[in-house]
Amino acid sequence: MxxxxxxxxxxxxxxxxxxxxxxxxxxxxxxxxxxxxxxxxxxxxxxxxxxxxVGLENFRDLWADPLYLESFGTTMIFSAAVAVSALVVGLLLAVLVDRVSRGAEIYSALLIWPYAVAPALAAILWAFLLNPSIGPLTRLLRVLGIAWNYNVDGTQALILIVFASAWKQVSYNFLFFLAGLQSIPRSLLEAASIDAAGPWRQFRTIVFPLLAPTTFFLIVVNVVYAFFDTFGVVHATTGGGPGQSTTLLVYKVWKDGFIGLNLGSSSAQSVVLLVIVIALTAVQFRFLERRINY
Amino acid sequence: MVGGRLGSRLLVHAILIVGIAVMLTPIWLAFVVSTRPGSDFMTGDFPLWPGPDFVKNYRTALIDGQPGAGLQPVGHMLWNSLVMALVIAAGKIAISFISAFAIAWFRFPFRVAAFWIIFITLMLPVEVRILPTFAVTASLGLLNSYAGLTIPIIASATATFLFRQVFMTIPDELTEAARIDGAGPLRFLVDMVVPLSRTNVAALFIILFIYGWNQYLWPLLVTTEPGYETVVMGIQRLAQSASEGSPYWHLVMTTAILAMLPPIAIVLSMRKLFVRGLVETEK
Incomplete structure (x- = not known):
């Protein structure tokens, strides 16, 4: 340095x-x-x-605790679902905005709104839309013959927090993908056009490979977000339930320590999370260094 | 990707308009609900357009509250959020700016060690050290205070690195010229470095204001009395009572709109600067 x-x-x-x-x-x-x-x-x-x-006993207890392992599994599924959906939708919207010649400014201005909304607020908005008795989307689902009540159905509760968390992240991914797309030289795409490559083929063989660094960076950022910035989403809506179905790791570490007052276990959980952040940060920085060297 | 026929261009616009409509639906419906009486969406069709109660609902939420239902006016929560967001944004910028200045323009013992200690904060989000951080804050008597809401989360590795990068692009000739003119380091900081970094500071301020405004876990831990609640974490109790059946969704949504308005307004009014700040802080 x-x-x-x-x-x-x-x-x-x-x-x-x-x-x-x-x-x-x-x-x-x-x-x-x-x-x-x-x-x-x-x-x-x-x-x-x-x-x-007591040495490693707290960690051994965690490892033997089915509730903790379940929470780990839930967090993995949740993070994967948030990252994949937010990346796919963000990329799709960015590709479309990049294609239009007129209105791109207005479209992007409208698409960044959700970024400014706090995760907990986003969760409250979605919890209202999907409220079991009066939510407008719940009524729509009822017409389609789907019984929706996230207060009793664990999978539906998980879907709710995935929607709320991914919604806001779409804006973020959109911005970065759009910046990535706009930095691709037009001449490359024109050359491909002359060679009669269709839009899909252009995307697959030219655009997507050139977006790879952006995508990789966004995967890490999205996973970090899903792991650590989603406490409010759970706390403001499902409270970890029904049962344990939406107890993410960050929610559990707070609940066991702050509500359950189990200091040893909560600290051991903190240390596990610490290791995860360090690993993710290390990945991010290794990648950044490589990007700078290019 | 370049060109394309009229039909396919229209299709792209159509998909985009639908996509944007879906993305903005939660905000739009929250706004609709915030302009109508609470009874409007309990039965019958869900209204899709604003109603007549805009002034009434916002007045109730901001000033009068709904004492019968235990709903306090949220004016003071908005004020707390504003104070918190401004202090965090200004504080992070100030202490990171001078740290980066020290690291860039001085060679002194422990320089590398200081850099690493700041770097470590990146790896320690509040979420992984909830209890001990709360304990330290409590033992310093900072619970239920603006100091407690802001100081413990005011260190910033990202801001320090960003400023250091900006400083590395300032030509050495300027420093030499300043020294020949007899300017000391502080003079150089104020007269040269601050003006040269103005755009970066502004862009970063937007990002950090939103970060501060949207804090949730930290205010939840630090405020044990209602007086220092921020709107983003305080709304959660309103929503809880509404989802347990109380007929006050319209006031919850009014509060939600009030809570998201300042960050959205800032992002929209300074969009170019915001995008720049976002891309820079993540580099």
């Missing part, structure tokens, strides 16, 4: 300039994370009077 060639002298000033950032980071980021790691190796007795070191 290089500095400028021409620099200023002195040590006190730069340290003072860094102090606010470092103080907040150490007090509210690093120290709590260290605490989480320490607590994950400890267990409190029933009265909270003393704590003892």
């Amino acid at each position: 290089q500095a400028k060639r021409v620099t200023f002298g002195g040590t006190a000033l730069p340290l003072a300039l860094l102090a606010p950032q470092l103080a907040v980071t150490v007090v509210f980021f690093v120290w709590p994370a260290v605490q989480a790691v320490i607590t994950s190796f400890q267990r409190e007795d029933a009265f909270g009077l003393k704590t003892e070191f």
